[in-house]
Amino acid sequence: FQSTLADGFExxxxxxxxxxxxxxxxxxxxxxxxxxxxxxxxxxAGAVVFTDRLRKFKILRGLGNAPGEARPERTEAKLSGAxxxxxxxxxxxxxxxxxxxxxxxxxxxxxxxxxxxxxxxxTARSAAESLEFHKTPLTEIAQEDGPVxxxxxLLADLLIYQERFxxxxxxxxxxxxxxxxAADGD
Numbered sequence: 001f002q003s004t005l006a007d008g009f010e011x012x013x014x015x016x017x018x019x020x021x022x023x024x025x026x027x028x029x030x031x032x033x034x035x036x037x038x039x040x041x042x043x044x045a046g047a048v049v050f051t052d053r054l055r056k057f058k059i060l061r062g063l064g065n066a067p068g069e070a071r072p073e074r075t076e077a078k079l080s081g082a083x084x085x086x087x088x089x090x091x092x093x094x095x096x097x098x099x100x101x102x103x104x105x106x107x108x109x110x111x112x113x114x115x116x117x118x119x120x121x122x123t124a125r126s127a128a129e130s131l132e133f134h135k136t137p138l139t140e141i142a143q144e145d146g147p148v149x150x151x152x153x154l155l156a157d158l159l160i161y162q163e164r165f166x167x168x169x170x171x172x173x174x175x176x177x178x179x180x181x182a183a184d185g186d
Contacts, residue, residue, distance in 0.1 A: 062139075064153075068145065091128035095124035120161065
């Protein structure tokens with residue numbers, strides 16, 4: 001199933017792929033994106049939801065917001081034991097999103113937009129490296145509910161800054177207002 005999803009994603013993003021064509025023509029407008037603002041909003045809304053879900057579901061659902069609230073049975077990738085690596089990869093992906101050469105955040109200075117993404121990329125990459133240092137499964141970290149659990153909870157708190165930047169800080173620096181996303185609640 002995951003392989004099929006990945007193949008579809010790769011096909012859609014090839015230079016002649018269906019989504020890539022829509023994406024590449026957003027600046028002049030198309031049926032899906034009447035203008036580049038619509039594409040920016042969708043892109044940033046997706047990034048907001050990603051950071052929200054990383055914080056709430058991959059980290060805090062199992063560790064809780066504070067010591068004594070951990071629920072090991074609700075940790076990320078409990079059965080496979082890949083919970084902590086999954087969280088680390090998610091932080092690394094967030095850092096990579098900011099660092100795409102020629103990407104939105106790389107071109108921010110030419111748009112007179114915020115360059116805070118450079119600091120946030122370093123923060124996310126540092127969080128990934130910190131998580132990769134630990135070899136204990138996330139379920140055990142939650143069961144112990146000790147110093148390592150607190151360290152990971154602090155990383156979840158850092159995601160609030162990421163989410164604020166993506167939701168309103170970057171948009172405001174472009175002169176745009178944020179809209180409703182799934183992270184706002186259903």
